[in-house]
Amino acid sequence: MNKEIKKMKKGKYMKRLFSGIQPSGTIHIGNYFGAISNWIKLLDKYDCIFCIVDYHAITIPYDKELMQKRIFDAAVDNISAGLDPEKCKIFVQSHVSEHTELAWILSCFTRMGELSRMTQYKQKSEQHKAHANCGLFTYPILMTADIAIYKGEVVPVGEDQIQHVELAREIIRNFNTAFDDILPEPSEILSPTPRIMGLDADNKMSKSLNNHISLTETDEDLWKKLAPAKTDTNRQRLKDPGDPAKCNLFSYHKLVSSDAELKQVIEGCTTASMGCFDCKKILCKNFSELMGPIRDKKEKLMKEKDYVLNVLNESASKCRKIAKETISEIKGAMGL
Ligand code: TYM
Helix, strand or coil, X not given: CCCCCEEEECCEEEEXXXXXXXXXXXXXXXXXXXXXXXXXXXXCCCEEXXXXXXXXXXXXXXXXXXXXXXXXXXXXXXXXXXXXCCCEEEEEHHHCCHHHXXXXXXXXXXXXXXXXXXXXXXXXXXXXXXXXXXXXXXXXXXXXXXXXXXXXXXXXXXXHHHHHHHHHHHHHHHHHHHCCCCCCCCEEEECCCXXXXXXCCCCECCHHHCCCCECCCCHHHHHHHHCCCCCCCCCCCCCCCCCHHHCHHHHHHHHHCCHHXXXXXXXXXXXXXXXXXXXXXXXXXXXXXXXXXXXXXHHHHHCCHHHHHHHHHHHHHHHHHHHHHHHHHHHHHHCC
C-alpha cells in the first residue's frame, strides 16, 4: 500500500509523524541526541504526535508512587528541550485506551517467532529475569499500535528502536494483506547520532544501566560524572599521546563542541599537549551551554503545573478523536 495519507497543518498537507518515550525518571543525552533533537527539527515538516508511553514503562518493575511524577517530568523535560506544544501533540499513552485495544487486534497478526527475535526483549528479559512477563514480550505490538492508531507514517527513533519499527511494518503488512489496505507502513527516521554510548563506554547510554548524563544535569553533577569518565586507555600519563577515535568522550565532543574546539582537542590529545582533565573541562563547558536554557525552562515549567497538565489533556483529547476513527474503521473492515 503506502498511498500517502496526508494531514492538514496550518493550511498545508503533511504526513503524520509519531514517536514515543518512556517516563523513566530523566531524559538523558542519549534520548536527546538520538531522538528528541530530531523531533524538534521535524516539528514544522510533519503533523507530529509524541507520546509518553506509561504502558510500556510497566513492563519492568517500577515504583507506583513515582509514576505520576515521572510522567509529569517527562512532559516537562520534553517541552523544555524544545517540543513546542503549539506545534505538536504531546500526551500520555494510557489516556487513550484505543492503543491497547488495537494492540490486541494486532497481536493476532504477529508471529511469536518474530517477537522472540527482538534484541531488546532478549536483553530486558535477561536483565529482569524474575519479572520476564508477556508485556515485555509483546512490547513491540503495543509500539505498532501506538503508531498505527494514528496512521503514523514516519517514526523518528534512535538506533535501538529500528528493529521494532521494522517489525511494526511487518505486522501492519500482515494486517493489510488480510483486510483492506487501511494502515500505512511506517518508516523510521534516524538522527545523525542514532547511538550514544554511556559513560562506561561499553554500553548504549541508558537510565537503567546508570551510565547516563541527564539533559538537565547541574554543572556540579555534570563535572562529577565527566571527571572520572573513561578516556582512551593509552593515556595513562600526561605525556602519553592518545587517539580521539578510541575515546568515548570525544564522541561526546562531536555532539557539542565547535569545529575549532574539535581541532584543538584532536591536536592536544594526539600530541599529548593537552591532558584529559583540560579536554573534559571544554566538554563540560559545552554541555553546560546546551543544558543551561533547558534547565531554566524546566525550572519555570515545574512551577506551571496546570499549564503542563493542560497540554497533556488537550493533546489526549485530540488524539482520542483520531484514535476512535481509526479503531472504528479497523473493526468495520474486520467484520467486528
Ligand atoms: P525510550 O524511552 O527507550 O527512548 C526514547 C528515544 O530515545 C532513543 N534513545 C537513544 N538514542 C541514541 N542513543 C541512546 N543511547 C538512546 N537511548 C534512547 C530511543 O531510540 C527512542 O527513540 N519503545 C520506545 C518508545 C515507544 C515508541 C513507540 C517509539 C513506544 N511506542 C512508537 C516510537 C514509536 C522506547 O522505549 O524508547
